[in-house]
Amino acid sequence: MARLNSFFLPPDQWPSAPGDVVSLQGDEARHMLTVLRTQADQTVRLFDGQGNSGLFRVLKAGKKQASLETISLEDAPVSGSNLTLAIGWGKSKRRNYLFEKIVELQAEGVVFWEGVRSQGRLPSEPKETWREKCIQAAKQCGNPYLPSVSVLPDGIIGLIEFSASFDHCYLAWETEAATIPLKPLDLADGRSLVVIGPEGGMDESEAMQLMDAGFKPVTLGNSTLRWETAAAYCLSLAFFAGQEMK
Amino acid sequence: MARLNSFFLPPDQWPSAPGDVVSLQGDEARHMLTVLRTQADQTVRLFDGQGNSGLFRVLKAGKKQASLETISLEDAPVSGSNLTLAIGWGKSKRRNYLFEKIVELQAEGVVFWEGVRSQGRLPSEPKETWREKCIQAAKQCGNPYLPSVSVLPDGIIGLIEFSASFDHCYLAWETEAATIPLKPLDLADGRSLVVIGPEGGMDESEAMQLMDAGFKPVTLGNSTLRWETAAAYCLSLAFFAGQEMK
Numbered sequence: 356m357a358r359l360n361s362f363f364l365p366p367d368q369w370p371s372a373p374g375d376v377v378s379l380q381g382d383e384a385r386h387m388l389t390v391l392r393t394q395a396d397q398t399v400r401l402f403d404g405q406g407n408s409g410l411f412r413v414l415k416a417g418k419k420q421a422s423l424e425t426i427s428l429e430d431a432p433v434s435g436s437n438l439t440l441a442i443g444w445g446k447s448k449r450r451n452y453l454f455e456k457i458v459e460l461q462a463e464g465v466v467f468w469e470g471v472r473s474q475g476r477l478p479s480e481p482k483e484t485w486r487e488k489c490i491q492a493a494k495q496c497g498n499p500y501l502p503s504v505s506v507l508p509d510g511i512i513g514l515i516e517f518s519a520s521f522d523h524c525y526l527a528w529e530t531e532a533a534t535i536p537l538k539p540l541d542l543a544d545g546r547s548l549v550v551i552g553p554e555g556g557m558d559e560s561e562a563m564q565l566m567d568a569g570f571k572p573v574t575l576g577n578s579t580l581r582w583e584t585a586a587a588y589c590l591s592l593a594f595f596a597g598q599e600m601k
Numbered sequence: 602m603a604r605l606n607s608f609f610l611p612p613d614q615w616p617s618a619p620g621d622v623v624s625l626q627g628d629e630a631r632h633m634l635t636v637l638r639t640q641a642d643q644t645v646r647l648f649d650g651q652g653n654s655g656l657f658r659v660l661k662a663g664k665k666q667a668s669l670e671t672i673s674l675e676d677a678p679v680s681g682s683n684l685t686l687a688i689g690w691g692k693s694k695r696r697n698y699l700f701e702k703i704v705e706l707q708a709e710g711v712v713f714w715e716g717v718r719s720q721g722r723l724p725s726e727p728k729e730t731w732r733e734k735c736i737q738a739a740k741q742c743g744n745p746y747l748p749s750v751s752v753l754p755d756g757i758i759g760l761i762e763f764s765a766s767f768d769h770c771y772l773a774w775e776t777e778a779a780t781i782p783l784k785p786l787d788l789a790d791g792r793s794l795v796v797i798g799p800e801g802g803m804d805e806s807e808a809m810q811l812m813d814a815g816f817k818p819v820t821l822g823n824s825t826l827r828w829e830t831a832a833a834y835c836l837s838l839a840f841f842a843g844q845e846m847k
Contacts, residue, residue, distance in 0.1 A: 577844065580706075591838065
């Protein structure tokens with residue numbers, strides 16, 4: 356089957372059964388109606404970012420809003436990997452790329468924390484554009500889950516508090532002290548958190564605090580990876596592990 | 602030790618012993634002298650892209666050229682992974698990203714081939730900017746090897762001819778017919794070639810020709826990956842395999 360165009364419908368508007376009528380508004384309606392020029396009677400795919408997706412028939416294609424009838428609903432699949440990345444904040448033009456890869460490689464989420472060597476100021480809450488980037492990526496790759504995206508206050512202390520709910524906490528540390536490589540198997544069971552330092556690297560005292568809090572130091576290998584390559588590498592190992600376990 | 606600035610010296614100019622004097626010219630000299638304002642007596646790192654690297658002392662920092670004395674030479678390390686990616690050509694703004702990731706994740710090389718669904722025309726030879734991008738990435742991450750980068754004529758036939766020198770040939774195919782996942786172990790021994798289709802995907806007849814020629818179909822998982830995410834994923838598995846085997 357040719358790929359259907361996908362649109363995001365917020366979870367509080369998700370239908371409960373075939374026949375239910377829903378309304379698409381805002382950016383998603385604009386994309387459907389103005390950019391893709393979708394018309395009445397066409398079939399599209401909607402998803403809610405929490406695993407739900409389904410086929411819908413366009414009943415009415417207005418200028419800024421579309422109403423659609425539910426044709427069929429799919430069960431939420433088992434989500435991809437249970438990896439959350441905790442990335443040291445930086446002034447990077449490459450952040451959008453990260454959101455794409457997180458969605459495509461089906462990670463659970465990403466949090467940003469402010470390290471000693473972070474450049475620029477961590478925003479007090481996630482930017483709307485981050486979520487939009489995730490939605491775009493989810494539409495493109497068909498992942499019905501949107502990752503959780505958040506910012507952590509209080510630097511390394513906030514990160515340690517955040518880590519409490521995870522089964523495995525790893526610290527990707529570029530140092531000779533970290534000799535054990537991160538493996539797909541490390542990311543296979545339970546929920547994992549992998550910390551990646553900001554662009555200038557992690558401060559040694561920060562690494563020490565994390566290790567004192569139980570984070571396992573791991574190496575990502577003998578190359579000096581850019582932060583977003585380190586992220587793509589961890590996402591890849593976790594995605595591989597997630598595929599293998601099914 | 603703080604990271605030294607790295608510069609690329611072509612292999613035909615590589616010194617044979619400490620004390621030898623070399624000359625840096627062109628873009629690399631400009632980067633050293635004008636951008637980084639390196640001065641006489643400073644120590645820098647040079648590499649030749651074929652695994653050689655060493656420390657050098659700047660003897661004379663001119664306007665467009667620098668002469669340097671060899672302080673010490675390092676043995677070429679075992680190269681990272683033995684993976685070559687064969688990527689279906691497309692009009693992508695993301696190609697530079699690919700070169701970076703190939704260098705950082707220490708792959709052997711990349712070749713571009715023109716598929717039935719390729720958009721835009723494959724150049725008849727690799728562009729100079731591709732090599733520059735690889736050099737920049739190598740300077741940044743410290744990889745003393747530059748990947749081989751080439752373009753293949755004759756579409757799928759050229760690709761099949763090219764594949765003759767590889768120990769393992771895989772075809773990453775987005776279809777329900779490919780059920781076996783590509784694994785790090787598949788990329789651990791010998792030289793591997795992984796084919797990734799162009800942005801619109803591979804034509805079924807192309808996939809058939811590759812399979813007839815002995816390529817193994819593999820899946821990269823249950824997500825619709827963009828071509829450069831598929832590439833980063835394969836590079837990550839190979840880099841992991843390369844680390845593990847050492």
